[in-house]
Amino acid sequence: MIFTITLNPSVDIQYRVADFKENTVNRVADVSKTAGGKGLNVARVIRQLDEPVAASGLLGGSLGDFISKELKRLDIQNDFMAIEGDTRNCIAIIHDGKQTEILESGPVIQEKEANGFLTTFRELAEQANWITVSGSLPKGLPDDYYQEMLAIAKEVGTPVLLDTKGDLLARALQSETPPYLMKPNQDELADLLGKETLCIEDIKAAVQSPLFAGVEWVVVTLGELGAVVKHKDKAYRVQSPKINAVNPVGSGDSVIAGFATGLARQLGGEKLMKFGLTMGVLNAMEEQTGYIDTSKIVWCMEQMEVMEI
Amino acid sequence: MIFTITLNPSVDIQYRVADFKENTVNRVADVSKTAGGKGLNVARVIRQLDEPVAASGLLGGSLGDFISKELKRLDIQNDFMAIEGDTRNCIAIIHDGKQTEILESGPVIQEKEANGFLTTFRELAEQANWITVSGSLPKGLPDDYYQEMLAIAKEVGTPVLLDTKGDLLARALQSETPPYLMKPNQDELADLLGKETLCIEDIKAAVQSPLFAGVEWVVVTLGELGAVVKHKDKAYRVQSPKINAVNPVGSGDSVIAGFATGLARQLGGEKLMKFGLTMGVLNAMEEQTGYIDTSKIVWCMEQMEVMEI
Structure with missing residues (x-):
C-alpha cells in the first residue's frame, strides 16, 4: 500500500470567463471545483494505475468534507486527520488567454495538532510500503517538520518519496535521514x-x-x-x-x-x-x-x- | 415566528489584498467566509432584534453544510430544503480601493426540487406569522415562481414582505395576490x-x-x-x-x-x-x-x- 501525504490541501476552483474586469461584478457560469493539492494528484494517478493507495494529511471544515467526499467517490482510502481550522480554497481565473490565481494561505495548525499528526504519521508509516510527501507546509508547522517525518519513516523502515522545493528541499537534504527519492x-x-x-x-x-x-x-x-x-x-x-x-x-x-x-x-x-x-x-x-x-x-x-x- | 426565504444563498468569500495583479499568482492571508444571501442577512438582523426567526430556501453540497453550521451558531432555526446541486460561492476581492466581484450563478434546480419546495413552503407558511422573500431565483425555477409562492401564502393567510427587482418585481406586482410589503x-x-x-x-x-x-x-x-x-x-x-x-x-x-x-x-x-x-x-x-x-x-x-x- 502506498500512502500519500498532503499537509495543506485545497478545494481548487476554476472559473473560465470570456472577459474579466476589475472593480466590477463578473458573473461566471463555467465553474469547476476539485480536490486539490499535490499529494491528492499523486493519489489520483496511483488509483488510476490500480495500485492500492491511501491519502493522508490535515483536513478541516466544510471544504475538508468536500475533499473527503471526493476521496470516497474515487475509492481512495481516507486517512486524513481532522483539524480545527478550515481547509483552503485556491482559485484560478482563466480569461483572455491569461491565468490569474488567488492562493489562500490556509489554516494555522495548532501545536497539539502538529504533534498529533506525527503520531498518526508513525502509525501510517508502519502500515505503508511506500510514502509520498508533496508540497509546502501550512502555517503553524515548524520548518523542520518534514525532517521529523523523515526520521520517523526511517525508524519504522518505510522509504519516502519527497517532492518539495526551496528551504524545505534544502533542509530535507541536510537531514540525517534523507528521502529515498x-x-x-x-x-x-x-x-x-x-x-x-x-x-x-x-x-x-x-x-x-x-x-x-x-x-x-x-x-x-x-x-x-x-x-x-x-x-x-x-x-x-x-x-x-x-x-x-x-x-x-x-x-x-x-x-x-x-x-x-x-x-x-x-x-x-x-x-x-x-x-x-x-x-x-x-x-x-x-x-x-x-x-x-x-x-x-x-x-x-x-x-x-x-x-x- | 418570522420565516425568511433565500432561494439562491451563497458562501461569500472576501479577500483583502494590498495589490491584485492579473495573469499571476496572488497570495492572500486576509480571508473571510460567511453565510451570504439577502434572506440570510434578514434572518441575522431579526435574530439580533431577539425575535424568533427561521431561515429557509435551497441548500446543497459542502457549502450548504457550511451555511447550516453558521445558522446553528447564530441560533437561527434551519428550515432549508436539501438539493442535489451545490450551493455557490460569491467572491469579493478588495484591492487598491477597488472591489472586484466574481458571482457564480449557482446550482440548477431540478423540476422535482422546484415542486418539492412549494410543498415545503406551504408547510412553512402555515407555521409562520410573517414571511420575507429576498433576492433572485436560481436557474431551473420558472420566472413565475415567486407568484406561485405569493398565491400559496395568500391561501394560508400569511403576509409576505418581498424584496426583489427587475422582471421578478414586475411580475409580483402583476400577480393577483401581491405581497403585503x-x-x-x-x-x-x-x-x-x-x-x-x-x-x-x-x-x-x-x-x-x-x-x-x-x-x-x-x-x-x-x-x-x-x-x-x-x-x-x-x-x-x-x-x-x-x-x-x-x-x-x-x-x-x-x-x-x-x-x-x-x-x-x-x-x-x-x-x-x-x-x-x-x-x-x-x-x-x-x-x-x-x-x-x-x-x-x-x-x-x-x-x-x-x-x-
Whole structure:
C-alpha cells in the first residue's frame, strides 16, 4: 500500500470567463471545483494505475468534507486527520488567454495538532510500503517538520518519496535521514544551487555531488525534454516522446505517482525510470490535472530512451 | 415566528489584498467566509432584534453544510430544503480601493426540487406569522415562481414582505395576490418604470399609482436620504439622521428585517416606519454586512422624521 501525504490541501476552483474586469461584478457560469493539492494528484494517478493507495494529511471544515467526499467517490482510502481550522480554497481565473490565481494561505495548525499528526504519521508509516510527501507546509508547522517525518519513516523502515522545493528541499537534504527519492524540477534544482539556469552537465554534476549522496534516486524533470535521473552513483538522461502538451499542471505529481507505483511493483533500473516518467507525459496530454489515459502507458514507455551520461 | 426565504444563498468569500495583479499568482492571508444571501442577512438582523426567526430556501453540497453550521451558531432555526446541486460561492476581492466581484450563478434546480419546495413552503407558511422573500431565483425555477409562492401564502393567510427587482418585481406586482410589503430602492423603482432617475414627486406618484394598489406597504429606500413610504393610500417622506456610513451593503435587507420584526410586534404607522428604517441606518454604521448595534435603536428612532407628503 502506498500512502500519500498532503499537509495543506485545497478545494481548487476554476472559473473560465470570456472577459474579466476589475472593480466590477463578473458573473461566471463555467465553474469547476476539485480536490486539490499535490499529494491528492499523486493519489489520483496511483488509483488510476490500480495500485492500492491511501491519502493522508490535515483536513478541516466544510471544504475538508468536500475533499473527503471526493476521496470516497474515487475509492481512495481516507486517512486524513481532522483539524480545527478550515481547509483552503485556491482559485484560478482563466480569461483572455491569461491565468490569474488567488492562493489562500490556509489554516494555522495548532501545536497539539502538529504533534498529533506525527503520531498518526508513525502509525501510517508502519502500515505503508511506500510514502509520498508533496508540497509546502501550512502555517503553524515548524520548518523542520518534514525532517521529523523523515526520521520517523526511517525508524519504522518505510522509504519516502519527497517532492518539495526551496528551504524545505534544502533542509530535507541536510537531514540525517534523507528521502529515498527526490524529484526537483530544473528550476527548483537551480534555485537550490543558487544558479539562474542549469545545463545537462550542471545537473549531472549536481545530482552526483555529495549533496545528494544519501538519496537513492534523484529525478530532475526537464519538462518536455524528459529528465536527468541519478540512481545510486550513476546518472542517466531520459528522453520522452514529442507530444501535444495540453496541460502540464500536475505532471510532476504524476511522475511521483509513477515512481511510487513502479517501486511498489518492484520495478528497477531503466524500466522504473521509463514507467515513472511516462505518467508525467501522459498527464500533460490531458485537460484534467492529475489524470492519465492508462491505455497509452505501453506506447509511451516504448518511446522513452534512457542512456547513461 | 418570522420565516425568511433565500432561494439562491451563497458562501461569500472576501479577500483583502494590498495589490491584485492579473495573469499571476496572488497570495492572500486576509480571508473571510460567511453565510451570504439577502434572506440570510434578514434572518441575522431579526435574530439580533431577539425575535424568533427561521431561515429557509435551497441548500446543497459542502457549502450548504457550511451555511447550516453558521445558522446553528447564530441560533437561527434551519428550515432549508436539501438539493442535489451545490450551493455557490460569491467572491469579493478588495484591492487598491477597488472591489472586484466574481458571482457564480449557482446550482440548477431540478423540476422535482422546484415542486418539492412549494410543498415545503406551504408547510412553512402555515407555521409562520410573517414571511420575507429576498433576492433572485436560481436557474431551473420558472420566472413565475415567486407568484406561485405569493398565491400559496395568500391561501394560508400569511403576509409576505418581498424584496426583489427587475422582471421578478414586475411580475409580483402583476400577480393577483401581491405581497403585503415591497421594498424597491430608488434605482430599482426607476428601472421598473423605465426611467433614468426619479425625484421625490415621481416616487410619490408612482407608489400611489394603480401599479401598487394592492400592496399595503411600499418602502422606497433612498440611501442616506431616507425613504418614501406608502401605506394604504397615503405617502410619507422619512428622513434619517446623518451618519458616518461605513458599509451600506445589506442595509436594504436590514430594513426588511426591521419591518418584519416591527409588524410581528404589532407596530404600525410612524412607529413602524421609524423602527424598520432604523435597521438600515444601523447596518450602514457597521463594517459587517447584516449586523446592527442594537444599543443605538432608541437613539436612531428619535432622530427619524416622518411627514406626510
